[in-house]
Amino acid sequence: xxxxxxxxxxxxxxxxxxEIIKDLSFEVKExxxxxxxxxxxxxxxxxxxxxxxxxPYSGEITWNTKSISYLPPQELFxxxxxxxxxxxxxxxxxxxxxxxxxxxxxxxxxxxSLLRRRFGAVSTGQFQRMLIAWAxxxxxxxxxxxxxxxxxxIGGQExxxxxxxxxxxxxxxxxxxxxxxTSTDIIR
Numbered sequence: 739x740x741x742x743x744x745x746x747x748x749x750x751x752x753x754x755x756x757e758i759i760k761d762l763s764f765e766v767k768e769x770x771x772x773x774x775x776x777x778x779x780x781x782x783x784x785x786x787x788x789x790x791x792x793x794p795y796s797g798e799i800t801w802n803t804k805s806i807s808y809l810p811p812q813e814l815f816x817x818x819x820x821x822x823x824x825x826x827x828x829x830x831x832x833x834x835x836x837x838x839x840x841x842x843x844x845x846x847x848x849x850x851s852l853l854r855r856r857f858g859a860v861s862t863g864q865f866q867r868m869l870i871a872w873a874x875x876x877x878x879x880x881x882x883x884x885x886x887x888x889x890x891x892i893g894g895q896e897x898x899x900x901x902x903x904x905x906x907x908x909x910x911x912x913x914x915x916x917x918x919x920t921s922t923d924i925i926r
Contacts, residue, residue, distance in 0.1 A: 751785075766912060775917055806879070807878035828857070846868075867901070874905060880913075
């Protein structure tokens with residue numbers, strides 16, 4: 739039986755004087771998927787950021803791994819304002835081999851030629867796959883995804899969720915997924 743990878747007890751978050759999360763407790767076991775579903779402004783992203791230690795909080799958050807990758811909402815990436823890095827240069831910040839990068843690109847359905855292109859020169863779907871590759875290239879045990887299919891057409895959304903399902907299955911991942919999409923079916 740899988741053990742707890744995350745345990746949250748009596749979590750409270752107050753930002754700018756506003757109570758965002760109150761007395762939240764839950765556990766996530768290894769290989770589980772937790773879908774955090776709610777409307778915009780409900781505190782879903784705040785929860786993920788708090789779990790990563792990026793927001794002040796009271797209560798307890800206990801991770802039983804340090805192998806965690808976070809993919810923030812795509813709208814945080816203003817591609818037109820990014821320093822003119824190529825995608826290959828961007829992946830150069832990771833401490834992995836070029837072979838590992840090529841392998842993960844193939845796994846997410848991207849051609850290696852994309853590594854030579856700039857952020858602004860790829861489609862929204864390619865950009866989102868590239869971000870998924872970025873989150874997965876270190877082979878984490880836990881993935882925190884914040885609206886991974888945001889801004890992508892229906893076919894692209896299905897592809898993203900299919901990819902996440904495949905990695906969940908093949909790599910024995912634990913996934914925490916934030917969405918407002920009630921049709922999300924990542925784990926079939």
